Amino acid sequence: MELTTQLALFLDNRPGTLARVCEALAEAKVNIIAFSTNDTVDHTVVRMVVSDHRKALDVFEERGALVVESEVLMVTGDNRPGSLASIAQKLADAKINIDYAYCATGPQQKTGVLILRASNCKKALKILNAVSSEAIESPAKPPRKSARSPV
Numbered sequence: 734m735e736l737t738t739q740l741a742l743f744l745d746n747r748p749g750t751l752a753r754v755c756e757a758l759a760e761a762k763v764n765i766i767a768f769s770t771n772d773t774v775d776h777t778v779v780r781m782v783v784s785d786h787r788k789a790l791d792v793f794e795e796r797g798a799l800v801v802e803s804e805v806l807m808v809t810g811d812n813r814p815g816s817l818a819s820i821a822q823k824l825a826d827a828k829i830n831i832d833y834a835y836c837a838t839g840p841q842q843k844t845g846v847l848i849l850r851a852s853n854c855k856k857a858l859k860i861l862n863a864v865s866s867e868a869i870e871s872p873a874k875p876p877r878k879s880a881r882s883p884v
Contacts, residue, residue: 734806734807734808734809734858734861734862735806735807735858736804736805736806736807736854736855736858737782737786737804737805737806737807738782738786738802738803738804738805739780739781739782739802739803739804739805739848739850740780740781740782740783740786740789740790740793740800740801740802741778741779741780741781741800741801741802741803742754742778742779742781742793742798742799742800743776743777743778743798743799743800743801744776744777744778744779744798745775745776745777746772746773746774746775746776746777750777751770751777751779754779754793754798757792757793757796758783758789758792761788761789761791761792762788763783763784763785763788763789763792764783764784765781765782765783765784766781766782766783766784766807766846767781767782767807767835767836767846767848768780768781768782768835769781769835769848780835780848782805782807782848786802790802803850804854805848805849805850805854806847806848806849806850806851806854806857806858806861807846807847807848808820808846808847808848808849808861809844809845809846809847810844810845810847811843811844811845812838812842812843812844812845817836817847819864820847820849820861823860823861823864824851824857824860824861827856827857827860829851829852829853829856829857829860830851830852831849831850831851831852832850832851832852833849833850834847834848834849834850835847835848836848
């Protein structure tokens with residue numbers, strides 16, 4: 734679990750745009766660790782965590798792309814039912830909002846990576862690190878059930 738820098742690019746929503754972004758990063762030997770896209774009618778926002786955000790920034794700025802940096806949490810955890818529920822509940826108990834998150838894992842993978850933007854990333858990191866330490870020292874507990882409906 735660590736704090737890391739996410740880059741958000743604002744791009745034209747047209748065929749080939751994502752390919753050109755990925756090719757430019759590959760040429761600069763920057764690996765994409767995680768990414769998501771959100772589209773609108775005329776543009777798309779590509780959020781990504783990369784192996785070298787400074788080098789990626791240079792690549793994007795050289796090409797005139799609008800890019801914004803933000804701090805996010807990168808959480809590597811178990812790929813099992815209830816993992817995300819446990820993380821979300823721990824943050825909710827600490828009054829930390831999850832602004833957005835994205836992740837993916839293969840069905841057979843034992844672990845996955847979650848990118849999470851929280852209302853207070855530093856506090857979220859402390860909370861989740863404390864929980865990780867407790868989990869190592871004590872048996873796993875199921876996530877606490879809330880009296881409120883989640884939807």
